[in-house]
Amino acid sequence: MNENLLDISDGKLYDRNDMVKVGCHDCVGCSSCCKNMGQSILLDPYDIWQLTTNLKKSFEELLVSSIELHMEEGLILPNLRMVQLAAASDEEGCSFLDKDGRCSIHTFRPGICRLFPLGRNYEPNRLQYFLLKDACPVQGKSKLKVEKWLGIPNSKAYQEYLIRWHNLTKAVRSLVGASLEEENKAKAITMDFLSSFFIKPYDCEDFFEEIHLRMDQWEERNGKH
Ligand code: SF4
Numbered sequence: 001m002n003e004n005l006l007d008i009s010d011g012k013l014y015d016r017n018d019m020v021k022v023g024c025h026d027c028v029g030c031s032s033c034c035k036n037m038g039q040s041i042l043l044d045p046y047d048i049w050q051l052t053t054n055l056k057k058s059f060e061e062l063l064v065s066s067i068e069l070h071m072e073e074g075l076i077l078p079n080l081r082m083v084q085l086a087a088a089s090d091e092e093g094c095s096f097l098d099k100d101g102r103c104s105i106h107t108f109r110p111g112i113c114r115l116f117p118l119g120r121n122y123e124p125n126r127l128q129y130f131l132l133k134d135a136c137p138v139q140g141k142s143k144l145k146v147e148k149w150l151g152i153p154n155s156k157a158y159q160e161y162l163i164r165w166h167n168l169t170k171a172v173r174s175l176v177g178a179s180l181e182e183e184n185k186a187k188a189i190t191m192d193f194l195s196s197f198f199i200k201p202y203d204c205e206d207f208f209e210e211i212h213l214r215m216d217q218w219e220e221r222n223g224k225h
């Protein structure tokens, strides 16, 4: 565990089958991790598949209503959009918060929302989790298995996908970085990435089969890094 993580966590790394103290009793009226999050709630292809399928909206339609794009180290990535919560307030909240301060898409909320107050620690072939210190104000949390907390069916396939996705995005960042002197090439890679993994609809039966196919195709076009 690196020093930065030691500063912000309880100093332990957890595997998906480990128990961790995260159970916050259904958030008991709190929605603090859904507010004032800026562009930090990043969406990955699994999240986009879940949102487009369950809301029956295209990626472009989500961009109009509830998500936005931002640039990060040469990649264009989607994130949940924060909106002003009340006319006379500076407070912003997720566009999916309902009038009672609850998540209106709870059953298919994005992975980062499911994680909180856990964070992900990636190594090339391993994904572990750390508990963010003092991030969630609820006292007397219960212990739960990490995979139960995440509540995603087929957590093994999900985790394998996340590791490969993380490695691929790192490789794309390097590729864009190495192409910066050729502006058109860097732009073409960025747009191909956005289009291949986010704009192209996920109208598939098996998300994991589809995403691995798309990642294979990306590596065939751009090389495996
Ligand atoms: S901060 Fe904790 S209790 Fe509050 S909404 Fe987030 S996870 Fe729930």
Ligand code: SF4
Binding pocket: 033, 034, 035, 041, 080, 094, 095, 096, 097, 102, 103, 104, 105, 106, 109, 110, 113
């Ligand atoms: S999607 Fe739901 S859980 Fe995630 S930030 Fe928005 S309201 Fe909160």
